[in-house]
Amino acid sequence: MGATIKDIAKLAGVSPGTVSRVLANKTGFFSAQTGEKVRAAAKELGYQKNTAAAELVTRQSNVIAAIVNSTKTNFASPIIEGIQAEAHLHDLNVIIVYAGDDDPEQQRRALTTVIERPVRSILLLSVDLSADNLQLLQSAQIPFCFLSISFDDIQVPYITSDDWQVGYQATQTLLQRGHRGIGLAGVDSDFHTGRQRVSGYRQAMQEAGIRVQPAWVQLGDYSYAAGQQAMQAYGADTALTAVIGASDMAAVGVLNQARSLGLQVPTDLSILAIDGTTICDLVQPALSSISQNFYEMGVAGVRQVSAPDDTSQKITPIKLVERQSIRRLK
Amino acid sequence: MGATIKDIAKLAGVSPGTVSRVLANKTGFFSAQTGEKVRAAAKELGYQKNTAAAELVTRQSNVIAAIVNSTKTNFASPIIEGIQAEAHLHDLNVIIVYAGDDDPEQQRRALTTVIERPVRSILLLSVDLSADNLQLLQSAQIPFCFLSISFDDIQVPYITSDDWQVGYQATQTLLQRGHRGIGLAGVDSDFHTGRQRVSGYRQAMQEAGIRVQPAWVQLGDYSYAAGQQAMQAYGADTALTAVIGASDMAAVGVLNQARSLGLQVPTDLSILAIDGTTICDLVQPALSSISQNFYEMGVAGVRQVSAPDDTSQKITPIKLVERQSIRRLK
DNA sequence: GCACGTTACACAAACGTTTGCAATGCTGAT
DNA sequence: ATCAGCATTGCAAACGTTTGTGTAACGTGC
Known part of the structure; x- marks a missing residue:
């Protein structure tokens, strides 16, 4: 419906080609005077470029x-x-x-x-x-x-x-703070990312001489629900003193479920989230995290x-x- | 780079026009046999439609x-x-x-x-x-x-x-539960939406015969920080027993700031959020809300x-x- | 055998732009 | 006066598709 380059050409008294060059600012291909005329005409007609046409040829x-x-x-x-x-x-x-x-x-x-x-x-x-x-x-x-x-x-x-490092450093962080019973909650083992994180976690635990119990790694889809389920599986009388949430959402799930089970965070249970998005600052206590640089x-x-x-x-x-x-x- | 409709036409031994009709499934314009031939050719060439061209003409x-x-x-x-x-x-x-x-x-x-x-x-x-x-x-x-x-x-x-109703019903909700000192936190008064909410709030308060103190309405931009600032302004020894967060984020800001001030929610202070997104369920206590149907x-x-x-x-x-x-x- | 419909396709114009090339006019140097 | 060189502009092809129109071929019923 809108005006085309030809309409501008007619109004400005030049050829469509020239109009195109002016509008694309191909300096050196037209005189200042023509440039002005064309731009004025374009403005007057409320010209909107048809990108489909331009993309077609370029x-x-x-x-x-x-x-x-x-x-x-x-x-x-x-x-x-x-x-x-x-x-x-x-x-x-x-x-x-x-x-x-x-x-x-x-x-x-x-x-x-x-x-x-x-x-x-x-x-x-x-x-x-x-x-x-x-x-x-x-x-x-x-x-x-x-x-x-x-x-x-x-x-x-x-x-x-580096997802292996994510798992490894998360685990290291907790180990350095004295934890030995450390869970990993809501992680996916179907894809590379999840497998790497688990692998980094296991390596850190092994280096610390800790035998990982099968139930410590709770698989899931990184969701809030996955975190809840993981914590539910650990139970109120868990041997764990710390849990790594496979994502921020999973960590919040762990946090809330822990509270439901009567556990105080971090007094009774420490939580470390993976991702470090704004949500970590929204909940109480604010969740420490291995933060990725998404930006x-x-x-x-x-x-x-x-x-x-x-x-x-x-x-x-x-x-x-x-x-x-x-x-x-x- | 990719194959065009003409390439298909050549391969299938028909005209470009026919290919277009087949691919657009304009049934009745071609025989089943031709249809097959064309589709086979298209598949063989890995044809990808050039939408820019199509949009240009249609x-x-x-x-x-x-x-x-x-x-x-x-x-x-x-x-x-x-x-x-x-x-x-x-x-x-x-x-x-x-x-x-x-x-x-x-x-x-x-x-x-x-x-x-x-x-x-x-x-x-x-x-x-x-x-x-x-x-x-x-x-x-x-x-x-x-x-x-x-x-x-x-x-x-x-x-x-209906933003007026949002403000009105939020206030009504709290009034019905016995609150009389009710704040409104983080609301914007520069735009219609915010003004309407404030107006609904004021109307409900007036109907209940409550005089709204100027400081009860804390303006802001619906953000977490706006909620925090509002609660900070109310102070620990506020006369308010309830605060309406102008958004979920603002409500969470109020919640966390209230906690910093030593106030228990909902024991010392009730909070009602506006929006009702998933974040209401993430924090503790979960925030009651006037929920909008965004979907x-x-x-x-x-x-x-x-x-x-x-x-x-x-x-x-x-x-x-x-x-x-x-x-x-x- | 003729008129008429129908089916199945080809042909070509059109969409609005970009851009290589040609044409024009001008400047200044020879 | 001629010409090279340059600045400015017009011309026309091309991009890949859709779609109206034209037209064979093929019945069908008389």
Whole structure:
């Protein structure tokens, strides 16, 4: 409906090509006077560029797509902020599309939505693609990068924390404070990330000469409910003095369930969360955490797809943030 | 780079037009045999449709855009879920773009990102547009609808809760439980939404014959910090027995600050949150809330822009959800 | 055998932009 | 006067798709 470049051309008395050059600011290709005329005409007509047409001929766009797996993961926010900030630096726009929660059909839908238009690149936030969909993505010839997820079976670019270190340092942190009965709650063992965390945990325990009881590692899906269930399984008279929540949400689940069981945190039980999102500061006691640098992941992701380099798998740093949920044992 | 419709045509030995019809499933325009041939060829070439080209000629797309004002608002999730669910019913895809936080420049950027391509419609989640940007939006001739925000000064379609009722019912709830000293914390008076809530609050108090002290209404921006500051202002020896948090986050701020001041919730102070997102269940005690139906807002928003009808301003229901943060006074 | 419908396809225009190339006019040097 | 070089602009092709129109081929009923 809106005015086109031709309308402007007519109004300004120049050719469409010239209008295009002026609007794209291809300096050196037109006189200052013409520039003024064209811009005035464009403004008068309320011109809005038709990007579809432009993308059709240039075969590239300035939008980068972020695919997120669920609206529920609270750590998506800082990643997206990082993506936005870095993208704006490169004068790129960001669109986000949701891929549901482990639903291959929704994943496919999200993928085709972005692949069918010439997006510059694709960032996948913590989404675990089905084999079909991964192939779809790879065949699209668009630069992509996974964020906050890692793989051992396939060779794709990803940026994440060192999950083994996450597990190891979390455990070390508690060991150093005198704990020996340490649980790991709500962790997933189906995917690489979870397996790595468990592995780091086991290594730290082994180095400390502690034999990990099977019930100490409670599997789950990182959710609040998974944390609750884990704590329920440990029980009120658990031998554990500390629990590592596999995520912030899981840790909060542990916290609340512990309270239901009559345990005081951190007096009776220490809790260490993994992630370090804002939620750690919202609950009481505030949860100490092994914090990931999600913002940096977003930034690094944009850099990676903008200028893919040799090392396509990168690690962002983690750090311990002490709050109030860990007690030092004698 | 990818295969085009012409490549398929050549391979299948038909014309591009026919290929287009087959792929668009315009049944009746081709024989079963041709259909098979074309589909086989498309598969073999790994054909991916170029939506930009299609949108160029049809002048419409099947994507609807959601503009959200910040990654921080936690109620965006259920709205987006509602949007997704309803959009998928209509076979529409959803893209989300962030408009920053009250930054006109970022708003403009987000707007042009979506306007420059033929999106079907635009949903604005709780974003308060500057005058310029509103005009930009309106001049784009794309159906739009504001969600979770209301206006009294301009005439635009929006869907939200009845904010006056929110304030009124929240206050009523506490009055009915015997409270008379009731604060309102973290509410914004610059925009319609906040003013309405305050107005509902005042009306309920007046009906109960209670004179509202100026300090009882603590203004803010609905944030956690605003809640904290409000509670700080009330002080440990406040005359209030109950506080309404203007949002969940504000309520949590009130809760934690109250605890810092040595007040027990709900024993010493009752708290009622407004919004009712998942965060109410995460903290201890779980916060009772006047809950908005955000999911429904998303659904209604998609319906509104899909089939705009006469009444362009709609109200979604609210309800009281009792948890553990309100004490009944004698 | 003819008129008429139907089916199944090809043809070509159109969408709004970008961009290589050609054309024009001008400047200044030869 | 001629010409090279440059600045400025117009021209037209191209991007990949959709869709209205044209047209064969093939019945069908008389």
